Amino acid sequence: MTIRHHLNDDLLIAYASGNLSEGWSLAVATHLAMCSTCRQSLAVAEAAGGALLEEIEPVGSDEGAWEALKARLGREPTPPVQPKVRPASAVIPEPLRSYLGADLADLKWRRVGTAHQIRVKTEDQETQVRLLRIPAGKPVPEHSHGGRELTVVLTGAFHDEIDEFGPGDIEDADGSLTHQPVANPEEDCICLAVTDKPLRFTSRLVRLVQPLLGI
Amino acid sequence: MPAQIKGMPVMEKRSPSPGEDIGARIVAIAASADMDAYEALFRDFGPRIRAYLIKMTRDAQVSEDLMQETMLAIWRKAGQYDPARGPASAWIYTIARNIWIDAWRRQRRPAIDPDDPALSIEPEPDAPKQIEARQSQEAVRRAMERLPAEQIDIIRLSFFEEASHSMIAAKLGLPIGTVKSRLRLAFGRLRAALDEQQ
Numbered sequence: 001m002t003i004r005h006h007l008n009d010d011l012l013i014a015y016a017s018g019n020l021s022e023g024w025s026l027a028v029a030t031h032l033a034m035c036s037t038c039r040q041s042l043a044v045a046e047a048a049g050g051a052l053l054e055e056i057e058p059v060g061s062d063e064g065a066w067e068a069l070k071a072r073l074g075r076e077p078t079p080p081v082q083p084k085v086r087p088a089s090a091v092i093p094e095p096l097r098s099y100l101g102a103d104l105a106d107l108k109w110r111r112v113g114t115a116h117q118i119r120v121k122t123e124d125q126e127t128q129v130r131l132l133r134i135p136a137g138k139p140v141p142e143h144s145h146g147g148r149e150l151t152v153v154l155t156g157a158f159h160d161e162i163d164e165f166g167p168g169d170i171e172d173a174d175g176s177l178t179h180q181p182v183a184n185p186e187e188d189c190i191c192l193a194v195t196d197k198p199l200r201f202t203s204r205l206v207r208l209v210q211p212l213l214g215i
Numbered sequence: 216m217p218a219q220i221k222g223m224p225v226m227e228k229r230s231p232s233p234g235e236d237i238g239a240r241i242v243a244i245a246a247s248a249d250m251d252a253y254e255a256l257f258r259d260f261g262p263r264i265r266a267y268l269i270k271m272t273r274d275a276q277v278s279e280d281l282m283q284e285t286m287l288a289i290w291r292k293a294g295q296y297d298p299a300r301g302p303a304s305a306w307i308y309t310i311a312r313n314i315w316i317d318a319w320r321r322q323r324r325p326a327i328d329p330d331d332p333a334l335s336i337e338p339e340p341d342a343p344k345q346i347e348a349r350q351s352q353e354a355v356r357r358a359m360e361r362l363p364a365e366q367i368d369i370i371r372l373s374f375f376e377e378a379s380h381s382m383i384a385a386k387l388g389l390p391i392g393t394v395k396s397r398l399r400l401a402f403g404r405l406r407a408a409l410d411e412q413q
Contacts, residue, residue: 008399009398009399009402009403010380010395010398010399012402013370013373013374013398013402014373016374017312017373017374017375018312018313018315018316018320018324019373019378019379021320021322022322022323022324022325025324025325026325028325029325029326029327030325032327033327033328033331033333033334033335034335035335036335036336039327041406043300043301043305044355044402044405044406044409045402046301046305046308046309047301047302047304047305047355047409048355048359048370048374048402048405049305049308049309049312049374050301050302050303050304050305050306050307050308050355051302051304051305051355051356051359052308052359052370052371052374052375053260053263053264053267053304053307053308053311054263054304054356055356056263056266056267056375057266058262058263058265058266059262059265059266059269060261060262060265060266060279061262062257062258062261062262065257065261065265065279065282065283066254066257066258066261068283069257069261069283069286069287072283072287073287073290076287078290078291079291084328084330086328086330086331086332087332088332089332089333090331090332090333091333092333093327093328093331093333093334093335094327094328094331094333094334095325095326095327095328096325097331097333099325122322122323123321123322123323124322168335
């Protein structure tokens with residue numbers, strides 16, 4: 001499995017600096033879990049953050065703060081570390097698996113047209129996060145993006161007129177793109193889709209029922 | 216600017232840059248709850264973490280609280296610090312950043328679990344890389360010193376001002392496309408410099 005579509009530097013630096021909201025960050029983290037190349041790039045970005053911290057102009061005096069810190073250290077004992085329980089194997093990587101509350105085999109899908117979806121809850125008001133399952137060989141309705149959309153493929157693959165996206169690949173689409181993604185014929189395509197606005201479907205009929213379908 | 220924050224005097228003289236022994240101090244804290252090492256780490260990094268948080272929050276009191284939280288987290292998590300994974304200053308930076316996100320943005324920060332069975336396989340680090348990892352702190356600093364000022368400014372704004380590309384563009388009076396391309400250029404050079412070094 002070779003990943004061909006990686007995080008761009010904008011996304012990587014926004015994530016590394018903490019300036020990316022939770023919904024987008026979940027797509028970035030899902031790609032990172034599947035892509036060791038981008039994990040190394042993240043390490044470079046965080047090393048840059050560390051170097052900037054070293055050369056920042058220090059602010060404030062130490063004495064009162066050190067006494068306060070020592071007092072807190074004595075007062076607040078180290079909380080016991082809860083050992084994290086991990087399954088022996090898993091398909092969907094962390095942190096997405098915890099957001100879904102289940103691994104792939106135990107997900108509760110909701111039918112939307114020919115596809116299935118699960119809404120993923122976050123604290124982030126600016127994005128919508130969904131897991132989509134597009135049946136093998138089937139298209140998702142043609143749409144342009146009202147805003148940005150990040151898509152990370154978990155299993156299977158999809159293609160549109162321009163390109164193909166397989167497991168681990170991330171697509172960063174802006175409002176200018178109108179495309180007709182189709183799942184590859186071999187298997188269903190499961191992907192994480194994060195959008196900042198409801199999608200605008202080019203078909204009026206689909207647009208009409210969009211609120212009913214909750215997409 | 217830090218000088219504009221009320222009740223928070225800027226240090227008159229610049230503290231010496233933290234030395235190469237930051238990692239050794241964290242290891243000493245983990246190994247033997249070494250208070251001297253912790254105090255030395257605090258004197259190097261406390262005022263820097265505070266400065267970073269003031270840039271992010273523009274609130275001196277909140278910054279003081281979050282700086283203390285960060286220092287407590289460093290004490291508690293010292294055992295998780297792995298020198299092979301990157302520079303110690305990067306580890307400290309990510310702790311301060313995560314505490315800022317939790318407290319200030321009131322959102323979770325989705326992050327990978329390095330021990331997750333579903334994590335893709337890491338290419339085996341070869342022996343030379345392991346040895347170089349100790350020096351990577353110095354390598355990052357050197358690589359950043361070699362960047363043109365206009366590129367380092369944009370990296371600094373991206374990391375420390377909670378600034379979107381459009382805000383950086385407005386601040387510097389540049390088109391947003393120029394900001395994006397400078398950031399890409401700068402980061403590309405940083406990555407290349409570290410790859411060469413390893």
